[in-house]
Structure formats: structure tokens, C-alpha cells
Amino acid sequence: MNIVIFGPPGAGKGTQSKYIVKKFKLYQLSTGDLLRKEIKNKTSLGLKISSIINSGELVSDQIVGNLIENFISNDKYKGKIIFDGYPRTLNQAKNLDELLKRYGQEIDTVLKLSVSLETVKKRILERQSQEKRVDDNEQIAIKRYKTYEESSEPVIDYYKHSNLLRVINGEASISEINIEISGILEAIKG
Ligand code: AMP
Numbered sequence: 001m002n003i004v005i006f007g008p009p010g011a012g013k014g015t016q017s018k019y020i021v022k023k024f025k026l027y028q029l030s031t032g033d034l035l036r037k038e039i040k041n042k043t044s045l046g047l048k049i050s051s052i053i054n055s056g057e058l059v060s061d062q063i064v065g066n067l068i069e070n071f072i073s074n075d076k077y078k079g080k081i082i083f084d085g086y087p088r089t090l091n092q093a094k095n096l097d098e099l100l101k102r103y104g105q106e107i108d109t110v111l112k113l114s115v116s117l118e119t120v121k122k123r124i125l126e127r128q129s130q131e132k133r134v135d136d137n138e139q140i141a142i143k144r145y146k147t148y149e150e151s152s153e154p155v156i157d158y159y160k161h162s163n164l165l166r167v168i169n170g171e172a173s174i175s176e177i178n179i180e181i182s183g184i185l186e187a188i189k190g
Pocket of ligand 1: 061
């Protein structure tokens, strides 16, 4: 079972991914986490991308494409990946399909968490005090939400056309969302 979890910053993608990973024995592939690790380790890629991430823009499709290929090509993760924060552009969505096909896999469902800008701001400020992410302040949060709004529509349309999209009310409580997602995934597992 390969799953995409999609939604604006602060929608709860990371929280829900961690829950799904545990319950359904999957692996979380968070491009945001991988990129932050590069920055923390001060790799040449990390140095290149830190200003982009801190301005709330997206890094290039090629950079994230390379990161996810490392994962998809590894047999250990085959058919067990939850893509958290990838794809974010139409180009990335197409690239993901191609990569999965190359390694004999596909996406089973796309879970879209819908939340308002107000909720995003509130959650990001809460997260800032807990996790101290440098891109979690109100101004950058607004910019990241706008970036999402600008780039997400073609991705959503793409998955609507392939009948994979499931829209979930991300304003509900964590446990309510857990239950809804579990129901969807149990039905897919059959
Ligand atoms: P996230 O942790 O998913 O909110 O990602 C944090 C930041 O990493 C984003 O604001 C982007 O700058 C960058 N990023 C993460 N995933 C992607 C992606 N799929 N494409 C481009 N940039 C990304």
C-alpha cells in the first residue's frame, strides 16, 4: 500500500503519517524532514536549500525527485510508503507515477487534508513553541500556505482524474481524522 498525504502546512500531515505508519506498518517519506536533515548536517545540498526553505518557497522538483528515488528504489520500502509532503507540484506528481512504475509500484490512495488559513496559523504557532522549526513563524506560514494554494490545484485535479483523491476534513480532531483515515485504508487493504 503506497499512500500520498496531501495538504497545506499545519494540516496535520506529519501527525497523521506517524499514526498510519504505526498502525499499518508503513514507512514515512517526508521530503520536508529529509531536507531539514540536509540543512542540519550542513551538506552542500543543505547550504543550497536553507534560504529557499526559510522563505517558504519550494525547492526544485529535481532536488526532491532525487531524494525520493533513493527511497522508492529500495526494496525494503516497496509498496509500504506514505509520501508526506510529496508531490507538491504537477511535475512532481507525474515524476512520482513514473518512478513508481519503473519499480513495479503504484499509488493506492491520496488523502487530502483540508484546513483553513486561520487553522494553519494557529497550529504552526503551537508547533513553533514545541519543535522550533525555523520556517514556523506566522509570516513564513502565510507564505507557505500561499505557495500551497498556487501549486496544489493541478496536483489535486491530477489525482481527481485518476480517482485516487479522498478529501478529509482536517479541521476535525486528531483522533477523528485517525478514525476516518483508518476506515479508508482498511477498505483498500480489503
Ligand atoms: P514540510 O515539512 O513538508 O512543510 O516542508 C518544509 C519545506 O521544505 C517546504 O516549505 C519546502 O520549502 C520544502 N519542501 C518539502 N517538500 C517539498 C517538495 N515536495 N517540493 C518542494 N519543496 C519541498
